[in-house]
Structures are given as C-alpha cells and as structure tokens.
Amino acid sequence: MTRTPSSQTRCAFAAVLLAATVLSAPPALASQINWSPQSSERLVKLPPSYLKKSLDHDFQKSSLGEALSTTEENISLKGATLSDLQDAIASSDGDVRLELRHQFLGEKRAYLDMMSERNALRRQQLETKRRLFEDMLAHLARDEDLSPAAQELIKNQDAAAERFERTYADVDRKFFTSTMATESRYAQQFNQNLQAIEQLVARIESHKMSAAPTAEDDLPMTRKEHLRRLSADVQAELSIIEQEETMLGYMAKLVALDAMALAEDGMDAELADSDAARTLQPAKSVSFFLDN
Amino acid sequence: MLKRSLKTAVVMCTLSIALTATAQAGTLENLERERSTTINYFLDANMEPNERLARVEASKRRLLDMERMVLRDKSLRGKSTPVVRRAFSNYDVTFLAHAATEKDLSMVDNWLEQFDVSTDALMAAKVGRR
Numbered sequence A: 001m002t003r004t005p006s007s008q009t010r011c012a013f014a015a016v017l018l019a020a021t022v023l024s025a026p027p028a029l030a031s032q033i034n035w036s037p038q039s040s041e042r043l044v045k046l047p048p049s050y051l052k053k054s055l056d057h058d059f060q061k062s063s064l065g066e067a068l069s070t071t072e073e074n075i076s077l078k079g080a081t082l083s084d085l086q087d088a089i090a091s092s093d094g095d096v097r098l099e100l101r102h103q104f105l106g107e108k109r110a111y112l113d114m115m116s117e118r119n120a121l122r123r124q125q126l127e128t129k130r131r132l133f134e135d136m137l138a139h140l141a142r143d144e145d146l147s148p149a150a151q152e153l154i155k156n157q158d159a160a161a162e163r164f165e166r167t168y169a170d171v172d173r174k175f176f177t178s179t180m181a182t183e184s185r186y187a188q189q190f191n192q193n194l195q196a197i198e199q200l201v202a203r204i205e206s207h208k209m210s211a212a213p214t215a216e217d218d219l220p221m222t223r224k225e226h227l228r229r230l231s232a233d234v235q236a237e238l239s240i241i242e243q244e245e246t247m248l249g250y251m252a253k254l255v256a257l258d259a260m261a262l263a264e265d266g267m268d269a270e271l272a273d274s275d276a277a278r279t280l281q282p283a284k285s286v287s288f289f290l291d292n
Numbered sequence B: 001m002l003k004r005s006l007k008t009a010v011v012m013c014t015l016s017i018a019l020t021a022t023a024q025a026g027t028l029e030n031l032e033r034e035r036s037t038t039i040n041y042f043l044d045a046n047m048e049p050n051e052r053l054a055r056v057e058a059s060k061r062r063l064l065d066m067e068r069m070v071l072r073d074k075s076l077r078g079k080s081t082p083v084v085r086r087a088f089s090n091y092d093v094t095f096l097a098h099a100a101t102e103k104d105l106s107m108v109d110n111w112l113e114q115f116d117v118s119t120d121a122l123m124a125a126k127v128g129r130r
Helices: A005-022 A041-045 A048-061 A063-090 A094-144 A148-179 A185-206 A223-273 A282-290 B002-020 B027-043 B049-071 B082-089 B096-102 B107-113 B119-124
Strands: none
Touching (some): A048 A223, A148 B049, A148 B096, A185 B049, B027 B082, B027 B107, B049 B096, B049 B107, B096 B107, B107 B119
16 A cells, blocks of 8 residues: 555654653643542541441542542543554554554553543542541540540549449448348349340440451551551552552653654655655766766 | 442441430539538538438438449540549549448548548547637
8 A cells, every 4th residue: 555645744743743742741630629538526436447438438429539430431441442453553554554553642642641640530539548547547646645634534533443343242232231222223224224235235346347457467456556557558559659650651751752753654654755856976976977 | 229328337327426425414413412412411410310310321322323323424534624533533532322331331431531530539539729
C-alpha cells in the first residue's frame, strides 16, 4: 500500500503534537469531588472489626468514591481497547498500520491520563483517611489525657470498687443476720438482672464483631494500636501510589518518544517520495567532465 | 440488600452506643441526701434513743441500696467534679452503711471514728470550762 504525502504529513504533525502534550497534561480532577468523614464519638467507639467496613461503605457512597469507581471502569475498558489496537497493528501494514499506530499512541495517552486521574483520586481518598485516623487518635489521646485530679479520682474509684466487691457478701451476711431483714426490692431485682446481664456480657464477649483486632502474631491490639496500624497501612498505600506515579511518568515519556519516532518515520517517508533536489557530490559528476 | 443490611448495622451500633452511654443521673445526689438525713438523726438531741435507733436502722437499709447504686454507677467513673471527687476521697464517710457493717460497728461509731472521736472517748470526757 502506498502512503500519500498528505496523510503522512498529518500523522507526523499529530504525532509531534501528541508528544508535546503527553508530558505536560495535568490530571483532570474536579474540585467538587470529595469525601469528608468526620471523626465522631460514634466512629471512635465502633467495634474495630467494623470500623474499616464502615469507612469503606461511607467512601463508596461519596462523590469521590463514585468518581473513583467510574475511573476504574473506564481504565478497564481502555485497557481492552489498547489490547485490540495492539493486535490490529501487528496484523496490518502501510498507511493503515501508520494510522493505527497513531491511534494507539492517542489511546495510550488517554489511558495514562485516566491512570493519573485515578491515582489523584486514590491519593485524595488516602489523605482523607490518614487525616481521619490522626483525628481519631487525637480524640483517644484527649480521653486518656487526664488531669492529676481525675487520675486521683479514678484511683479512689478503683479502690472503692475493689473494697466493695471484696466485702459485698460479708456485708450482706452481717446485715441480714443482725436485723432479720429481708432483701430490698432493689437488691432482689438487681440479683435477678445480674444473671441475665452476665449471660449477655458473655455472649457479647464471644461475638465475632466485638473481637479485638489482632496483629500478625495473633496478639490482641488496643483500639489505639489498631488505629496506628490502619494509619501506617494508609501511609504504605500512599508510598505505592508515589511509585506508580513515577511509573506513569516513564510511560508518558515512552509515549512521547514513540510519538517522535512516528513523526520521524512519517517525515522520512515523505522525503523519500518528494521531488526535492538532492545535493550532488562533485565526485559523482566527474563523468560529466571526462567525455566531450 | 447489602446497603440495607449495612444501614441496619450502623443504626444498631449507634443505638447500642447510645444505650451504654446513658447515665444514671442522681445516684450520688440521692445518697448524699439520705446520708445527710441519717447524720441529722445521729445529732438530733431532741430525738428519743429508741426512735433514733429505729430511724437509723431504716436509713441503713436504704443507704446500703443507695451506696451500691453509686458504686455501680458507671457514669461517675472519672467524672472529675468536686462532689464526685469528695465522695470517693473517703470510703468510710461516703459509704457509711457498708463501712460500718464491714467493721462490725454502728454507723454513728464508724462516722465518729472518721473524725478521731470514739464512743469511749466521749464517755470518758468530762464537762468542764476552758
């Protein structure tokens, strides 16, 4: 198949334009897309095993979650398009191949834009999550940061509770034997309810949703440790995104180089077909001067 | 279906948190009122000894219940107000009925003991002029 000069020029020009834009295109990100979970008392008190699921659910409902989901879907479709184009290029030649290569470059650029946009959305999600965990940790620290008076009070309350538990049965025995009194309505009701409460507490403790989160070594973690662990996981994901962005940068560079190569191929073909005068070397025209 | 079950779970979680956070307001105030009445019986010079004994015994029973309510009141834990701090600073004074029964003392003896006054010391005291 022969290449027409006009299509070659068009391809070369488009490829150069593509190369120029692929490295400079900023990710398109609408500022109104967001996710704003609040570090509320409710969130801090949620069972650790449920916290992550609750956050994920909240994120999915947000505009940021919806945007990320749409972008992921588009990336998947774009990947299929790229794969189809790659196969088509392999089985074509001539102008069609050049057109397909040009189209392939354009699609690769669009794919990179989408990946870049997805990373920006994921970064936004992870930064929000990180801030949220920091707020929750600060919330917990505030609760634990007791004044000396409050610490003294808790110490006294613990001592009182311990003394009460230790002497409770003894006090009952002494009181009822000395006065011949019967248990008050409160005491009767309390003892009755206590058994039911103990059964409920046992069920709560064995419930899978109230199970304490565990570390890799199966040791239980406190709420604070669990939050720190979640925060560290978010930080790790952010580092991975940074690495992915570097990778995308290299991909963009390759697309730009491919575009330049495509432009050069087009120009070479055009020059080969052109009638432009070539510079003749003097040595090649010697024969003109040797004969009359 | 998933959305509905998650919504239900969130509502139930919130409900359980709200229920566990419900404070039993006023347990300490009720105890303080009853204790104050009991101490008035101790000190009321116009009351006959038998009447005092009967009233104090009836108070003791109520105090036992009220003291238990305070000791079991989770809303008071770490509630650093002057009233709560003072209440837990001396078990023998605040939880008068428990402390007295525990030590096999009458409530009035236990109460006076907290101020370094015993029945024997009172009986041995002589009326005089300084």
